Amino acid sequence: MDTSNESAFERVQRARHPQRPYALDIFEHVFTDFKELHGDRRFADDPAIVAGFARIDGTEVAVIGQQKGRDTNQRRHRNFGMPKPEGYRKALRIMKLAEKFSRPIITFVDTPGAYPGIDAEERGQAEAIAYNLREMAHLRVPTIIVVLGEGGSGGALAIGIGDRVLMFENAVYSVISPEGCAAILFKDATRAEKAANSLKLTASDLQALSIIDEIVPETQEWEFSEDSAEEFSANKVTAGLKAVLLRHLRELGKITKEDLLEKRFEKFRAMGKWAGA
Amino acid sequence: MSWFRRDKPKIEGQKDGEDQTVRTEGIFVKCSECDTALYKRELRESNQVCIHCGHHFRLGARERLELLFDEGAYEPLDEEVTSDDPLDFVDSKPYKQRIKEAQEKSGLPEAIISGKGLVGGHKVYAGAMDMSFIGGSMGSAVGEKITRLIERAMKTDGAVIIFSASGGARMQEGTLSLMQMAKISVALARLHDAGLPFISVLTDPTTGGVTASFAMLGDVIIGEPKALIGFAGPRVIEQTIRQKLPKGFQRSEFLLEHGMLDMVVDRREMKDTIVRLLDFMMKKDD
Numbered sequence: 084m085d086t087s088n089e090s091a092f093e094r095v096q097r098a099r100h101p102q103r104p105y106a107l108d109i110f111e112h113v114f115t116d117f118k119e120l121h122g123d124r125r126f127a128d129d130p131a132i133v134a135g136f137a138r139i140d141g142t143e144v145a146v147i148g149q150q151k152g153r154d155t156n157q158r159r160h161r162n163f164g165m166p167k168p169e170g171y172r173k174a175l176r177i178m179k180l181a182e183k184f185s186r187p188i189i190t191f192v193d194t195p196g197a198y199p200g201i202d203a204e205e206r207g208q209a210e211a212i213a214y215n216l217r218e219m220a221h222l223r224v225p226t227i228i229v230v231l232g233e234g235g236s237g238g239a240l241a242i243g244i245g246d247r248v249l250m251f252e253n254a255v256y257s258v259i260s261p262e263g264c265a266a267i268l269f270k271d272a273t274r275a276e277k278a279a280n281s282l283k284l285t286a287s288d289l290q291a292l293s294i295i296d297e298i299v300p301e302t303q304e305w306e307f308s309e310d311s312a313e314e315f316s317a318n319k320v321t322a323g324l325k326a327v328l329l330r331h332l333r334e335l336g337k338i339t340k341e342d343l344l345e346k347r348f349e350k351f352r353a354m355g356k357w358a359g360a
Numbered sequence: 361m362s363w364f365r366r367d368k369p370k371i372e373g374q375k376d377g378e379d380q381t382v383r384t385e386g387i388f389v390k391c392s393e394c395d396t397a398l399y400k401r402e403l404r405e406s407n408q409v410c411i412h413c414g415h416h417f418r419l420g421a422r423e424r425l426e427l428l429f430d431e432g433a434y435e436p437l438d439e440e441v442t443s444d445d446p447l448d449f450v451d452s453k454p455y456k457q458r459i460k461e462a463q464e465k466s467g468l469p470e471a472i473i474s475g476k477g478l479v480g481g482h483k484v485y486a487g488a489m490d491m492s493f494i495g496g497s498m499g500s501a502v503g504e505k506i507t508r509l510i511e512r513a514m515k516t517d518g519a520v521i522i523f524s525a526s527g528g529a530r531m532q533e534g535t536l537s538l539m540q541m542a543k544i545s546v547a548l549a550r551l552h553d554a555g556l557p558f559i560s561v562l563t564d565p566t567t568g569g570v571t572a573s574f575a576m577l578g579d580v581i582i583g584e585p586k587a588l589i590g591f592a593g594p595r596v597i598e599q600t601i602r603q604k605l606p607k608g609f610q611r612s613e614f615l616l617e618h619g620m621l622d623m624v625v626d627r628r629e630m631k632d633t634i635v636r637l638l639d640f641m642m643k644k645d646d
Contacts, residue, residue: 197572197591197592199591199592199596199597199600200592200597200600200601201597201601201605201606201609203591203592204590204591204592204597204609204610205618206618207576207618207619207620208572208590208591208592209571209572209575209576209589209590209591210576210620212572212573212591213545213571213572213573213574213575213576213577214576214577216541216542216545216546216573216577217545217546217548217549217552217577218549220545220546220549220550221549221550221553236529236538236569237529237538237541237568237569237572237573237591240538240539240541240542241572243542244542244545244546256535256538257534257535257538258529258530258531258533258534258535258537258538258569259529259531264531267531268451268452268531268532269451269452270452281447281449281450281451281534282447282531282534282535283447283534283535284534284535289535292446292535292536294535294536294539347546348546348547348549348550351539351542351543351546352507352543352546352547354500354503354536354539354540354542354543355499355500355501355503355504355536355539355540355543356444356446356500356533356536357441357442357443357444357499357500357501357504358441358442358443358444358501359438359440359441359442359501360440360441
């Protein structure tokens with residue numbers, strides 16, 4: 084659908100819309116034979132991150148994603164898609180399993196951010212995120228990142244290092260939420276719309292800044308409204324995704340492990356724009 | 361009724377709740393912890409640590425590097441790498457103007473100063489962040505300087521030491537700032553694979569994207585006493601859970617207790633501690 088005239092803030096609202104497909108919807112509709120795995124083997128299982136084995140066109144892959152909830156009970160259960168350290172550690176554990184068995188990894192980013200709470204801090208939220216960033220850098224299997232809805236800062240990036248970074252047309256990816264940015268920089272949380280625009284957080288902005296590789300078009304026509312009761316169909320929204328993933332898996336499968344790591348390093352090495360030589 | 365009572369005159373230059381940077385004017389500084397008036401020269405000699413209560417004042421980036429390197433001598437690196445304004449960002453003032461003002465006010469080109477030199481005779485590439493430059497925030501230039509520091513260390517088998525002091529990623533560069541967390545961590549993965557040391561020293565305050573990337577990736581992680589260290593800032597947490605935080609929460613000692621730091625080290629013993637660690641980590645033939 085053509086959403087090219089939408090403002091950045093309208094995209095933020097679309098990215099957060101409860102009728103958007105979540106990670107588990109994708110696992111079910113785009114992949115087959117999803118088998119969920121649980122726990123970080125250290126503290127707990129974090130329902131804000133879902134992970135496991137799945138097949139795409141018969142190919143075995145590990146799938147990982149942040150998971151939000153649609154109704155109040157689900158939202159509480161999933162902690163609004165805000166992972167705790169055990170969630171990030173579970174994610175990495177599954178990635179290491181994929182590496183051990185030479186299976187590609189596909190992650191789905193959809194979180195307002197890592198959970199800011201006392202327990203999360205006590206168990207090392209910062210360390211859990213940091214460790215994932217470093218370890219994902221040298222996973223010896225193809226890794227594809229798909230920004231599905233909300234890419235909320237470090238909590239999103241913690242499953243976001245890979246050989247390809249794809250982004251749905253209406254997804255956003257930002258260093259801080261527009262509301263948070265407005266509250267801090269504009270001293271007024273109601274100026275989120277202006278902040279959203281300034282932060283350059285849409286897929287097309289980020290492609291122009293060479294932060295993402297490709298925009299995945301969204302195929303379902305749905306009118307945006309806060310109380311949209313329209314029947315949700317992940318099948319339609321994500322119809323374009325499967326072909327895109329298969330193409331990238333095919334391409335990455337041809338690259339040697341050494342080249343893969345070298346190119347992944349170069350990809351992130353090049354990010355940033357500064358003055359001076 | 362007391363005729364002769366007079367309010368104790370306040371010592372100028374320090375107000376409660378203001379940042380704890382030492383002013384350059386005046387002869388005395390009041391310790392924000394124990395209220396003792398400290399003779400400035402004495403404070404300088406004790407590396408900006410209160411000689412009465414041990415309170416650590418915030419330290420500038422250049423002073424930090426001078427305290428680290430042997431004889432205070434180091435070669436500054438990548439000073440020409442500075443912040444640009446890739447998003448044409450304007451908040452209460454244009455980001456370009458904010459950068460310029462920060463450079464004038466702090467006398468620093470960027471929120472991190474990096475240099476190479478010897479520490480206890482070991483080849484060291486070190487960086488020190490500075491809160492007086494846009495809250496020590498990390499944008500593209502900070503990310504680039506740290507990445508280059510790591511790459512230089514790898515070329516010559518040196519050690520990397522970074523003193524963090526930062527509110528996190530710099531909002532004015534949007535997702536580009538976020539990606540600096542990725543860029544530095546990917547470089548650190550290589551340093552790690554090369555078997556070279558990275559010592560991370562966390563000073564007051566270290567939060568947000570800096571903590572959630574390189575600051576927590578040290579082979580050894582050191583905190584300065586009572587430094588605020590965390591992922592989310594205390595205000596954000598209070599707003600989320602709607603209750604007051606326990607005393608000492610997110611301070612170095614708290615992190616040590618929870619297994620997140622190797623040690624809490626007084627600034628006056630920092631160099632000796634780092635030399636001891638390097639003796640273990642660096643190859644004998646260097």
